[in-house]
Amino acid sequence: MGIGQAKETSLYIGIDGGGSKCRATIYASDFSIVGTGVAGRANPLHGLAQTFQSIEESTQLALADAGLKSSDSKRLIAGLGLAGVNVSRLYEQVLNWQHPFACMYLTTDLHTACIGAHEGGDGAVIITGTGSCGYAHVGGEELCLGGHGFGLGDKGSGAWLGQKASEQVLLALDGFGEKTMLTERLFAHFNVNNAMGIVDNLAGQSSSTYAKLARNVFEAAQLKDGVAQDIVREGAGYISELARKLFTIEPPRFSMIGGLAEPLANWLDDDVIAEIAPTLQPPEWGAAFYAQQEHHKLQQK
Amino acid sequence: MGIGQAKETSLYIGIDGGGSKCRATIYASDFSIVGTGVAGRANPLHGLAQTFQSIEESTQLALADAGLKSSDSKRLIAGLGLAGVNVSRLYEQVLNWQHPFACMYLTTDLHTACIGAHEGGDGAVIITGTGSCGYAHVGGEELCLGGHGFGLGDKGSGAWLGQKASEQVLLALDGFGEKTMLTERLFAHFNVNNAMGIVDNLAGQSSSTYAKLARNVFEAAQLKDGVAQDIVREGAGYISELARKLFTIEPPRFSMIGGLAEPLANWLDDDVIAEIAPTLQPPEWGAAFYAQQEHHKLQQK
Numbered sequence: 001m002g003i004g005q006a007k008e009t010s011l012y013i014g015i016d017g018g019g020s021k022c023r024a025t026i027y028a029s030d031f032s033i034v035g036t037g038v039a040g041r042a043n044p045l046h047g048l049a050q051t052f053q054s055i056e057e058s059t060q061l062a063l064a065d066a067g068l069k070s071s072d073s074k075r076l077i078a079g080l081g082l083a084g085v086n087v088s089r090l091y092e093q094v095l096n097w098q099h100p101f102a103c104m105y106l107t108t109d110l111h112t113a114c115i116g117a118h119e120g121g122d123g124a125v126i127i128t129g130t131g132s133c134g135y136a137h138v139g140g141e142e143l144c145l146g147g148h149g150f151g152l153g154d155k156g157s158g159a160w161l162g163q164k165a166s167e168q169v170l171l172a173l174d175g176f177g178e179k180t181m182l183t184e185r186l187f188a189h190f191n192v193n194n195a196m197g198i199v200d201n202l203a204g205q206s207s208s209t210y211a212k213l214a215r216n217v218f219e220a221a222q223l224k225d226g227v228a229q230d231i232v233r234e235g236a237g238y239i240s241e242l243a244r245k246l247f248t249i250e251p252p253r254f255s256m257i258g259g260l261a262e263p264l265a266n267w268l269d270d271d272v273i274a275e276i277a278p279t280l281q282p283p284e285w286g287a288a289f290y291a292q293q294e295h296h297k298l299q300q301k
Numbered sequence: 302m303g304i305g306q307a308k309e310t311s312l313y314i315g316i317d318g319g320g321s322k323c324r325a326t327i328y329a330s331d332f333s334i335v336g337t338g339v340a341g342r343a344n345p346l347h348g349l350a351q352t353f354q355s356i357e358e359s360t361q362l363a364l365a366d367a368g369l370k371s372s373d374s375k376r377l378i379a380g381l382g383l384a385g386v387n388v389s390r391l392y393e394q395v396l397n398w399q400h401p402f403a404c405m406y407l408t409t410d411l412h413t414a415c416i417g418a419h420e421g422g423d424g425a426v427i428i429t430g431t432g433s434c435g436y437a438h439v440g441g442e443e444l445c446l447g448g449h450g451f452g453l454g455d456k457g458s459g460a461w462l463g464q465k466a467s468e469q470v471l472l473a474l475d476g477f478g479e480k481t482m483l484t485e486r487l488f489a490h491f492n493v494n495n496a497m498g499i500v501d502n503l504a505g506q507s508s509s510t511y512a513k514l515a516r517n518v519f520e521a522a523q524l525k526d527g528v529a530q531d532i533v534r535e536g537a538g539y540i541s542e543l544a545r546k547l548f549t550i551e552p553p554r555f556s557m558i559g560g561l562a563e564p565l566a567n568w569l570d571d572d573v574i575a576e577i578a579p580t581l582q583p584p585e586w587g588a589a590f591y592a593q594q595e596h597h598k599l600q601q602k
Contacts, residue, residue, distance in 0.1 A: 148500050152503055153471050163452060163453075166453055199449050202453055203450050203453065241477065245476060
């Protein structure tokens with residue numbers, strides 16, 4: 001195989017690490033999909049060993065899906081979008097990993113999600129799932145807001161909605177407010193009939209347990225439950241304000257990403273709703289695109 | 302030793318199990334103190350093995366302090382006040398323990414704290430330390446409010462004050478509010494200079510880490526920091542309302558207990574402040590008194 005030909009058959013792998021899943025997609029240099037793989041969580045904030053294992057596993061699954069050999073990982077130019085690598089200690093630790101790729105380019109999961117959403121162009125994204133955060137990238141300028149995590153921020157996220165609802169229901173059960181439909185919804189969700197039952201199911205649980213309550217909050221708000229409406233309005237108000245802050249650096253495009261993007265959209269302010277554009281590509285695409293760009297830059301030096 | 306004499310030399314041990322410490326005090330039948338001991342945490346909600354170990358350790362220390370032998374634990378009539386034993390599963394598990402005492406009487410830490418505060422009489426207490434809760438006991442009627450734990454309630458507690466302050470400071474640093482003295486206080490507390498530094502120090506931490514911030518919130522509020530004042534007022538407002546709810550069953554006495562009782566007192570409503578009476582005895586005394594009462598009841602049957 002000549003060098004020219006080798007260049008043409010360059011393969012990219014885009015990896016999107018997350019709190020519950022790690023998605024890997026292998027792309028040809030024209031960005032046609034060659035193979036995909038999904039493994040468990042890959043969040044450096046929750047452990048590096050598991051992160052590396054999930055990346056390797058999703059890579060192997062993608063290689064197999066592509067009809068390639070395990071050792072072909074050495075042919076892949078990898079782009080990784082991972083949470084927490086804005087912390088320099090974690091960035092260095094991931095960069096020092098004895099990775100299985102030809103070469104590896106690393107950035108945050110927010111950056112790769114944003115690149116994907118706008119198919120390589122500048123833009124802004126708000127991610128609302130278990131957590132919430134905002135990110136914009138315009139002409140080399142970067143703005144990153146929120147995303148401080150469960151109990152510290154993440155307003156408007158699934159875990160935040162679930163936590164606020166639980167708090168209000170427990171206050172109501174102590175007589176500090178009216179019992180509403182939301183109380184019955186939480187009882188039904190946990191199959192319990194008193195405050196102690198709710199506490200038993202939530203004490204010490206992680207954000208994902210709380211996030212599972214978000215659907216109940218939206219449904220109750222839709223049915224005009226006052227307590228649920230107040231919670232959703234406060235969360236959505238924060239997300240609208242977050243969007244406006246991202247708009248200050250004038251991103252040409254704006255998308256909402258994550259499991260709560262759709263239910264929240266109805267509750268956002270009109271000026272924000274008017275700006276929402278569909279996401280064009282997934283974060284894995286963004287990670288592969290980032291790798292290709294960085295790789296070309298390096299080769300041009 | 303005759304039976305009459307043996308009865309006169311009955312020894313009681315009162316044990317107050319808590320989230321950070323386990324305190325044991327041995328009393329003679331006239332409630333003069335014979336010996337004391339302190340060991341690590343004894344909260345059944347956080348592990349039974351550790352609870353039993355801390356109870357045994359504090360007992361042995363109290364026996365040594367009293368100049369008694371290790372095997373003299375078999376002479377002790379024990380009263381235990383433990384968190385979580387209002388959950389019947391935990392109550393049964395503690396009761397089934399092969400304890401080292403002559404006999405053992407078990408109730409909640411709230412009940413023994415209330416008995417102690419009012420030296421055996423009926424009354425109400427609000428406990429505000431790392432967490433918060435209210436309890437009243439009047440003529441066999443019992444009222445227990447709040448205490449749902451960190452992230453689910455415990456309004457006005459140290460952990461709640463610290464969590465609200467962190468949330469507001471992180472919002473301010475993202476431009477969602479004014480940076481105030483509270484921001485500088487949190488930076489100084491953690492020796493950091495940005496939001497990431499605060500998040501690094503708090504993410505995944507337990508309620509006690511948050512509770513350590515409470516002092517900063519009170520100090521800033523005292524110095525007229527608007528954000529800190531709003532937080533303290535919301536917390537204190539809840540505690541005042543909690544007190545009024547306890548007053549509905551007409552407790553003859555009311556006390557505030559815990560590390561936050563003093564700093565909070567200034568912020569409570571006047572009608573509540575007017576009712577605050579000093580605590581007369583510690584929870585260990587309440588536990589020993591409870592054991593003596595229950596023991597006499599059993600012997601009279």
